[in-house]
Amino acid sequence: MRRREETIHLYHTNDIHSHFDSWPKISRYLQTQRGLNDSAEEACFIFDIGDHVDRSHPFTEGTSGKGNVALLNRAGYDAVTIGNNEGITMSKKALNSLYEGADFDVILCNLTETDGSLPQWLNPYVIYETASGIRVGVIGATAMYTAFYAKLGWLIEEPRQELKKVAEQIRHKTDMIICLSHLGVNEDRLLAEECKQIDVILGAHTHHLFPEGEMVNDTLLAATGKFGEYVGHVEIHVDCDMKIVDKSAEVIRVAELESREEDVQEVNELIHTGNETLEENVFYTASPLKQQLFVDSPISSFFGRALVEYTGADCAMFNAGIFLGSLDKGWVTKRMVHALLPHPINPCTVTLDGAELLEVYRLSKNESWPETEIKGLGFRGTFMGKMIFERLFRTDAGELYAGNRKVIAGKTYTLATLDMFTFGYFFPSLKTAEKEYHMPELIRDVFIWYGMKRDNRIDPDTRNARYKRE
Structure with missing residues (x-):
């Protein structure tokens, strides 16, 4: 009996970033669609393309991301790849245990142990087979943050090259290849040009939205923006000889899906x-730590001292906008610090020539910066706020000092700052400068470490065991 033509459905999400407000509707929609496709005897696969986890949300932070995995399980996902939020905002130990309870595959071809061996929780590819025997190969890769992954004890490879190798390796074993790409839109377009074996690229990372997909040669690109605003749907039509004859993409606006009374309760429960x-309780503060966005404040002074002492740098620089509130006198909890500093941002020590440090200081005085809105870079606030300095100051004579040393061209100084300032957007010289990222500690860990260090109620051995300086 001759095979009939067949339709395969792909549903996909990306860059949810723990924005759970719409998650009940997304989960219900995916489960409903799977049921409808099953009833029509049409194959269905559900994928997430990374950055589902975001430690800025208390549910993700409190469950170390395992709560996100449970949500993906409940929605019926078949496979995911990881984004940089899973990969570099979690310790190696946390990432190694993140997917222990997963009912889905984790597909990723460009991350290994430093000796080149594969962690137990990932697969470089998976080949699924539909009820009628169509072989669907799925490959995946994530963005290459080399220094961050190396600091955490991982080896990250150039993703496009690795994807092309895997696609070539499995092309004779499959009838189609789907790529889960947390690389960004430009990388996806290059991949489509370079690798003809890939039929569909489901994209992420740059938060791009393709309402009807985008064709690059014969490869269909699809992506759903960010924060769960859309769910993606790709239809692939296969003829009697298991050849693709048509493929199309659409996005479903989640705001237009059915809402139920219990949705709000579910989100609040998370x-x-x-x-x-x-x-x-993590430490006790004997005086209030108040926040100010456009001037120095008690909380910025506290954090400035923490950053210098933790890193051992000559001086520190950061923006007042990182503080999303104040702390009253009394016991401080993990919840309070998380609400205060939700950003997945690491401290970083940068080594600079005196001339470079003078230039950084000059740029930091840009009068428009305090009211500049910042999006991305790990920042989860709104405005930059005043640039705060610790042990970096000008004398009345106009000379710049880092600690007790005058800043002079030709001499070397260390500056403690936030990793988001080392990507070149505000301070070009910091992108190429010698630097050390302090990982896996986030800036809130440094804040807690210093608070515990100052609090004589905390036993030093307990403090060092919980927030050890690496």
Whole structure:
């Protein structure tokens, strides 16, 4: 009996970033679509393309991302790849255990142990087979943050080259190849040009949206923007000889999906669960730590001292906009610090020539910066705020000092700052300068470490065991 033509459905999400407000609707939609496709005897696969986890949300932080995995399980995902939020905002130990309870595959071909061996939780590819025998090969890769992954004890390879190798390796074993790409739109377009074996690229990372997909040669690119605003749907039509005859993409606007009364309760329960887990005293502050966006404040002074002492740098620089609130006198909990500093941002020590440090200081005085809105770079606030300095100051004579040393061209100085300032957007020289990222500690870990260090109620051995300086 001759095979009939067949339709394969791909549903995909990307860059949810723990924005759970719409998650109940997304989950319900995916489960409903799978049921409809099953009833029509049409194959269905559900994928997430990374950055589902974002430690800025208390549920994700409180469950170390395992709560996100449970949500993906419940929605019926078949496979995911990781984004940089899973890959470099979590310790190696946390990432190694993140997917222990997953009912889906983790597909990723460009991340290994430093000796080149594969972690147990990932597969470089998976080949699924539909009920009628169509072989669907799925490959995946994530963006190459070399220095960050190396600091955490991982080896990250150039993704396009690795994807092309895997696609070539499996092309004779499959009838189609789907790529889960957390690389960004430009990389996806290059990949489509360079690798003819890939039929569909489901994209992420740059938060791009393709309402009807984009064709590059014979490869269909699809992507759903960010924060769960859309769910993607790709239809692939296969003829009697298992050849693709048509493929198309669309996005479904989640705001237009059915809402139910219990959705709000479900989202609130996630927040409550996270906050409850984080409700643990970490240190006591004898005086209030108030926030100010456009001037120095008690909380910025506290953090400035913390950053210098933790890193051992000559001086420190950061923006007041990182503080999303104040702390009252009394016990400080993990929940309070997480709400104060939700950003997945690491401290970084940069080594600079005196001339470079003078230039950084000059640029930091840009009068428009304090009211500049910042998006991305790990920042989860709104405005830049005043640039704050610790042990970096000008004398009345106009000379710049880093600690007790005058800043002079030809001499070397160390500056503690936030990793987001080392990507070149605000300070070009910091992108190429010698630097050390302090990982896996986030800036809130440094804040807690310093608070515990100053609090004589905390036993030093306990403090060092919990927030060890690497």
